Amino acid sequence: MASDDHIRQHVDKIYREESRRVLATLIRLLGDFDLAEDALHDAFKAALEQWKENGVPSNPRAWLISTGRFKMIDRMRRQSKFGPMQAKHTERLTSDAADSPENIDPGIGDDRLRLIFTCCHPALSQEARPALTLREVCGLTTEEIARAFLVTPSTLAQRIVRAKSKIREARIPYLVPPPEELPGRLDAVLQVVYLVFNEGYYASSGNSLTRVDLSAEAIRLGHLLAELLPDPEVDGILSLMLLNESRRAARTTPTGDIILLEDQDRSLWDRALISEGLILLKRALASNRFGPYTLQAAIAAAHAEAPAADQTDWTQIAGLYSLLMRVNPSPVVELNLAVAIAMRDGPLAGLTLIDRILDRGDLSAYHLAHSARAELCFRLGRTEEARAGWERALSLAQQKPERRFLERRLAQLKTDEKKIPVDVEFVRRQTTKG
Amino acid sequence: MVLSTFKLSTFYPIYKQMKYICLGYIDEKAWGKMSRDGQNTFVDECFAYDEELRKNGHFIGGEGLQESGNATTLRWRGDKVTVTDGPFAETKEQLGGIMILEATDLNHAIRLMSNHPSLRLGGGSWEIRPAADMSAILEESEQRRSPRKETS
DSSP, X not given: OHHHHHHHHHHHHHHHHHHHHHHHHHHHHHSOHHHHHHHHHHHHHHHHHHHHHHOOOSSHHHHHHHHHHHHHHHHHHHHGGGOHHHHHHHHHHHSSSOOOHHHXXXXXXHHHHHHHHHHTOTTSOTTHHHHHIIIIISOOOHHHHHXXXXXXXXXXXXXXXXXXXXXXHTTOOOOOOOGGGHHHHHHHHHXXXXXXXXXXXXXXXXXXXXXXXXXXXXXXXXXXXXXXSOOHHHHHHHHHHHHHHTTGGGSBOTTXXXXXXXXXXXXXXXXXXXXXXXXXXXXXXXXXXXXXXXXXXXXXXXXXXXXXGGGOOXXXXXXXXXXXXXXXXXXXXXXXXXXXXXXXXXXXXXXXXXXXXXXXXXXXXXXXXXXXXXXXXXXXXXXXXXXXXXXXXXXXXXXHHHHHHHHHHHHHHHHTOSXXXXXXXXXXXXXXXX | OXXXXXXXXOSSOTTSOXXXXXXXXXXXXXXXXXXXXXXXXXXXXXXXXXXXXXXXXXXXXXXXXXXGGGOEEEXXXXXXXXXXXXXXXXXXXXXXXXXXXXXSXXXXXXXXXXXXHHXXXXXXEEEEEEOOOOHHHHHHHHHHHSOOXXXX
């Protein structure tokens, strides 16, 4: 029947657009993730049945929230006769606090922000945070997340169950942290967003170089954060993600092989994403309260703005990496600084710096450090050292496109091709704090 | 409407505080190497902060522990209890004190313990463990243990 189809389509659309907001509010009202998920499910089921008869309510979200909540209390009451534990919970649910309209809709986005901060709480395990965020905030299924992180669905489900149980039992509150705690807690949120993006952008192992879904989810999260919590570093991370994403079509061949930044067809870069990224970057820089994500976005912008690879402003990029070293020092940032200096002052200057890092042992198991060293050696005509470096990198690299890339390099070494340019993007995989 | 007769809680009901057991770990060797002045500052600041927690109703119990060398561990081995010298596990950091803290939620507990001077001055760590709510289990256990009143 046409009208049934029509209602179903309408409910589907509302599910896509509103289900996460409804869930976020139900978690607050019911005080429990699992109850809220059941309530959400019941509410949409009821919508399909009742909207056919009575038409779509004027405020579908409020209708879904109060229906879900009511159905859940009903269910709890029926179960409460089964034992003192359940009785206690029902009593908890139906006691105190107000049943006011503000409680259902306390202003734009509030509950979603609560949900984000709860899913990214530092008291939850590092692995659980992105999984829980993708499940609850983004609405991905357990199977989808498991596939994206290359773990079995049961492993992933277990992580999520454990995290939810800790939230409940240790009583992690469903709150946006107060201003004095916000910087630290926002850091934990941005870490999750960036990890999700990077998992999508530089899949750490497996066949394909890019996994579109995770990067898109991270960008969606970034937009949501920017809307709910204006902050320079939120602008910064969103800008960084957009500028990286703009190169997606240009960074691999149709068969999935890596194309270096220098060799990319810049006409394939997505200009719309670049200009959005640049606007956000400008706003973040103007705030004068920016941090490491904004600096990384500024570096990405320097590449985005170069009309051709040989017109890249390496002086500016090296300066930005030095600044990043001061704000957020790490061996990987130092490696990137060394490569930028190599591009600015010549390979020998960069090689000295890379050797200093490797001698400390910090990055001796990091394949990109060895491949960067090999590239510089190759440029200096030290082919034996270059070969050793690429071989070492190959023994450490996990991901198939990267392995093919290194194998190509080694093969090219044999045919004694002329100068191979250093790839900067290749070593710019960032590890953020911690 | 039936709906309005239900009063719902916000995320966690505030009618009850949570009890968190805070286990303070210290590196006993590092403590031994600390200067007399350093030790005094540590003790003074920790006591002052504990006092503040007590005044605000958060500190509801706690003890500092003697060094782990004075610990004795009991275990069931085969069919009898064995007694051994020393703590449960030999690790770099040893349990140095415990505190029972009352807080509204984990964030509150983290906030209170983050300000504890022992972290800044002693280089140790605090493990925050929620106390288990045993009341329902206890109730069920009592039912099992109580003699049956009726016979069928």
